Amino acid sequence: MSDFRLLPDLARRDVGGAVVSANDEAFATRENLINPGPAVFDPSTFGPKGKVYDGWETRRRREPGHDEAIVRLGAPGVVRGIVVDTAWFTGNYPPEASVDGLAGETWVPLVPRSPLKGDTENVFDVGSGERITHVRLRIFPDGGVARLRVHGHAVPDPTLLDALGTVDLAAIENGGHVTACSNLFYSSPQNLLLPGPARSMGEGWETARRRDEGNDWVELALAAPAVVRVAELDTSWFLHNAPGSASLRGRLTDDEEWRELLPRTPLEPDTRHRFVLPATTGPVRAVRMDVFPDGGMARLRLHGTFASNS
Template sequence: MTFQTFHDYPDLASRALAGSVIWASDEAFAEKENLITPGDAEFDPGAFGHKGKVYDGWETRRRRGAEIGGFDSAIIRLGIPGEIHGITVDTSWFTGNFPPQIAVWGICVHELHTGEEMAQIPDAEWFPLVPLFDARGDHKHDFDVSERRRVSHVRLDMIPDGGITRLRVHGIPRPKLAFLTGTIDLAAAEYGGRVIDCSNRFYSSPDNILGLGRSRNMGEGWENARRRSGDNDYVTVQLAGEGVIRRVEMDTSYFLHNAPDEAELIGIAADGTETTVIPRARVLPDTRHYYAVEGAASGPFTSVRLNVFPDGGLSRLRIFGELTENGFETLRSVY
């Protein structure tokens, strides 16, 4: 299945990619950090605390008196700076307390700033990602984003107050070029690698295999459905840029009874030529597999395709190597 919508790009704000909600004007009823929690918001109709109804989202107090005329905001530092292609603002479960209007802004800063420092940046320096819109309660609002500037932080405004459960910021990672020198994981999301095709994502997203660190359970990997036909499953990864592969790690940790039986890795050059990087070989469950790559099998390649036979999941895929000069030049052209 080739990807068609902005939802198929990584969520650059996700906590799974080290996104962080660094500031909010108010979080009297529900914490700002809930905005970027992986997965859909949950709701327990019987859950009440000392402050009122417990929500799996961000909820502010009702504005009164001198606060009337203002509005609430939250600032999110993206885990990976990038080029934004789409945003989802989710008000699920907020029915009588959702904000009437919402807007989303972006900015790119090159140094680390505290939330308080980011909140002091003048409005004129933020550019619109999602212009002010009339919001609906208990609804996922999807917006295509045409602004192609690099974004490091987003500001979520709700006017005047209320609750929002989740914010998703989907796009193409654009890390600093200085971080792409030497031997790196060419497939890692933090360096710009991304899944561009996948045969099946029934149980969990293939994006997980490019995530930070090691998985903590099977749910943090890619798991496909049980295949009943005679072909096989696969996932195709666009590398951070054209690169030469030195070694590969394929990790089936936590996949005890549903790892692939066999696997192979195919390298794909800029002109579409395919070369076998790792020949089809046996795969063990709950195991980190390492492969050294030499000669023509090392590329250069712009993407790789992992074929698993006949099906089965894995936790992580690491493609270690170096960008070519052409890879660097291509990346410079989009910054």
């Protein structure tokens, strides 16, 4: 994907991220930095500390220095890009920021000290290829940031996955990620791979209504080559806009033809479907789900074993 913002956000709270420390949160709490969804703003809300902001805001500095917050990634991995979103902060945003990543026991630079704009998604490409577990946001000298997005590819601990045995091969936290899709009109297909059940229709993937003879689809990379044994296609919350049917295909390499894992099968609305796949399908590294003709799905789970353990 050319836009790194289409990759999973490894820091989001619903992926398991947490803001473990901040030197100051006098006006607005640090935990807001990693909330799912965009920041919201109500001009009428004021509290004991002043204007209520959906973000992290520090006091005005009266001495040299900077403010900082440290985020533990919910899914450690390789970071491809960072967004420092100053939404709704217009006269109180930090003029500059930098971001470092913790690789092992060493902080490495991800975004050098760079200028920021207020009320803006400030976007930064990241070239580091190291596995990052935490990120440190530094703002100069002070101010407010609405959201910190850390987009990339999860790289799980291989010893943990090996000990677990059968795992969800598509889960973001295990290294799965969407590589392409036909349509993301209403919501991102990366939502399909988030941990836990969807809590509303807005937490799934939904396409626009098709007015042609085609169908919608999504392709994803698994954590590693693996044999998929159980597929879970969850249409929870999609009452009148679930796909009528779906199919799954897989392949081990990009130059291989897609082969059938699950034939086109009818789906019910607002239902968690589980299908046992034949063991003869063999290992795959990529999976394509076709939905007919369009609609929404809450989650896609692909449980199996890695090829070396199958």
